[in-house]
Amino acid sequence: xxxxxxxxxxxxxxxxxxxxxxxxxxxxxxxxxxxxxxxxxxxxxxxxxxxxxxxxxxxxxxxxxxxxxxxxxxxxxxxxxxxxxxxxxxxxxxxxxxxxxxxxxxxxxxxxxxxxxxxxxxxxxxxxxxxxxxxxxxxxxxxxxxxxxxxxxxxxxxxxxxxxxxxxxxxxxxxxxxxxxxxxxxxxxxxxxxxxxxxxxxxxxxxxxxxxxxxxxxxxxxxxxxxxxxxxxxxxxxxxxxxxxxxxxxxxxxxxxxxxxxxxxxxxxxxxxxxxxxxxxxxxxxxxxxxxxxxxxxxxxxxxxxxxxxxxxxxxxxxxxxxxxxxxxxxxxxxxxxxxxxxxx
Amino acid sequence: xxxxxxxxxxxxxxxxxxxxxxxxxxxxxxxxxxxxxxxxxxxxxxxxxxxxxxxxxxxxxxxxxxxxxxxxxxxxxxxxxxxxxxxxxxxxxxxxxxxxxxxxxxxxxxxxxxxxxxxxxxxxxxxxxxxxxxxxxxxxxxxxxxxxxxxxxxxxxxxxxxxxxxxxxxxxxxxxxxxxxxxxxxxxxxxx
Numbered sequence: 219x220x221x222x223x224x225x226x227x228x229x230x231x232x233x234x235x236x237x238x239x240x241x242x243x244x245x246x247x248x249x250x251x252x253x254x255x256x257x258x259x260x261x262x263x264x265x266x267x268x269x270x271x272x273x274x275x276x277x278x279x280x281x282x283x284x285x286x287x288x289x290x291x292x293x294x295x296x297x298x299x300x301x302x303x304x305x306x307x308x309x310x311x312x313x314x315x316x317x318x319x320x321x322x323x324x325x326x327x328x329x330x331x332x333x334x335x336x337x338x339x340x341x342x343x344x345x346x347x348x349x350x351x352x353x354x355x356x357x358x359x360x361x362x363x364x365x366x367x368x369x370x371x372x373x374x375x376x377x378x379x380x381x382x383x384x385x386x387x388x389x390x391x392x393x394x395x396x397x398x399x400x401x402x403x404x405x406x407x408x409x410x411x412x413x414x415x416x417x418x419x420x421x422x423x424x425x426x427x428x429x430x431x432x433x434x435x436x437x438x439x440x441x442x443x444x445x446x447x448x449x450x451x452x453x454x455x456x457x458x459x460x461x462x463x464x465x466x467x468x469x470x471x472x473x474x475x476x477x478x479x480x481x482x483x484x485x486x487x488x489x490x491x492x493x494x495x496x497x498x499x500x501x502x503x504x505x506x507x508x509x510x511x512x513x514x515x516x517x518x519x520x521x522x523x524x525x526x527x528x529x530x531x532x533x534x535x536x537x538x539x540x541x542x543x544x545x546x547x548x549x550x551x552x553x554x555x556x557x558x559x560x561x562x563x
Numbered sequence: 564x565x566x567x568x569x570x571x572x573x574x575x576x577x578x579x580x581x582x583x584x585x586x587x588x589x590x591x592x593x594x595x596x597x598x599x600x601x602x603x604x605x606x607x608x609x610x611x612x613x614x615x616x617x618x619x620x621x622x623x624x625x626x627x628x629x630x631x632x633x634x635x636x637x638x639x640x641x642x643x644x645x646x647x648x649x650x651x652x653x654x655x656x657x658x659x660x661x662x663x664x665x666x667x668x669x670x671x672x673x674x675x676x677x678x679x680x681x682x683x684x685x686x687x688x689x690x691x692x693x694x695x696x697x698x699x700x701x702x703x704x705x706x707x708x709x710x711x712x713x714x715x716x717x718x719x720x721x722x723x724x725x726x727x728x729x730x731x732x733x734x735x736x737x738x739x740x741x742x743x744x745x746x747x748x749x750x751x752x753x754x755x
Contacts, residue, residue: 331685334685338688338691339692341692343699345601345605345696345703346699346700346702348594348598348601348706348707389691484699
């Protein structure tokens, strides 16, 4: 049975899709940087406000903005961000496969026909995308159907795919999945989402420190602007995590759309990806309980969730019990299909 | 003094901008060149892969075909002998089959991957893979020409191209089929 029977199929304009999402990404990244600098600025204000408590807050704002007072906190936060990013980038490859039982596929190794086919489709997509390097290929020994890509540059890139996916998809569907993953690599998505998450984490830690300083610092002043400033910090402490989370989700969804469009760009056909996504979705619905257990038994599932081809939470599977998992990092299936030109009848 | 500084800054920024566009276009031209050669690489690969594959598979398919024929012959021998009640011939024929079977097993144990259907599957996979790579190499070539042409002809970039005509203004021809071939391919239907 063809799952696509229930859908209208149109050709996709992947060029527009890519451009639109490229623009969205730029907006998100700029928003992130602005928020980051603002947080640094607020901390600087707080510090100088304590220091020179005889001046009204507006004078201090003016002094910091015009660099009459050096914004040490902002500079420190930028330094911390750079160091943290360097460390994360160098460690990241090793983190992604944590907790899974995996096998690396090498072209000259003893491979089954399926594994050879996997390697072949990746090579084909590499040729189509004009990548300079072939990513390392891993098969994760798990029944659920999923795949992800990682690596902060083309050189260090890797793709991983579960045994279940390898066995249940046909050649062109497998190719579509790999085209999606390679698109993540050539769009530098991993670098981007990592950067966003590292920045937001540092930011939240900084705001937390500020918040507890305000609460327990005992240096509260009873002048006019001071109280409002403290209230502002308290609000910031609760609003900022929400804002960054929404931004992260928006970024991640945008990049998923881009990878889908990139897949169509490489294959010049939108049906294999649609079939693969539908198959994976149905498979997750059907084996929900078994997969719930399997995802749950795999350690460190949270590091892979945003990177996966298919977010297990959209099938009601919640491997990680956190606030974040209430919101999917991926757009829902219908929207994804619609974006590549496939509408439900 | 201030105006002079501003002017210098503007000139420097302009120079950086021009150099940026120049380098981008050069990189795009080289990508097109490389992608063009990639088609040759894939053509060469196809030739070599198919040559060696056909040789290998022919050898083993021949072997399996003759053994299969032998087995069928012995089998019919055994059946007709059983009908006639000729136990001796029947047992000899059955023994012949077992012998062939154990021989095949021996071969298989030495070369576990060389079962006939496995070979065919691998052959199919290799052919599809090779043809796909060739097609995708052509696609990548055309895509890089598209990107180069679009950048070259777009606003602002076209000024820079005008300044360095010799280095930046290249004409690439998209990979395509000649007219008559297109007609021929379009009218093609599978005859079974």
